[in-house]
Amino acid sequence: MRGEHGPLVDTTLLFVISFAGLAIITFPYVVPGQLTIAAAAWDSTTLTFMLFGIGIVFQVMIGYNLYQYHLFRGTVVPVKH
Incomplete structure (x- = not known):
């Protein structure tokens, strides 16, 4: 079923995951305003x-x-x- 649409779906997923990574870097709080990712490590x-x-x-x-x-x-x- 994926056939010709497979590359489009894969590219869209890659874009969404990359955007989520940028959001995590920009907003590093696990618990907003209280706990950063570095503090939770x-x-x-x-x-x-x-x-x-x-x-x-x-x-x-x-x-x-x-x-x-x-x-x-x-x-x-x-x-x-």
């Missing part, structure tokens, strides 16, 4: 641990995706209309 040691953990997992994900692209290169055949 965990302590610095936990955030540091998570930063290193995400740094390792992110590299594994990128490596796996590169491996997939290398493994399946040239196997895609374009559909002719």
Whole structure:
């Protein structure tokens, strides 16, 4: 059903999510006027641990995706209309 409308829907969703991100940056209060996102965050040691953990997992994900692209290169055949 998505067919030709898929890229339009995906682009619209990307725009809405990006706009929501800008709104969160502009208005950083979780509880308006009382609690900011930074104040609601965990302590610095936990955030540091998570930063290193995400740094390792992110590299594994990128490596796996590169491996997939290398493994399946040239196997895609374009559909002719």
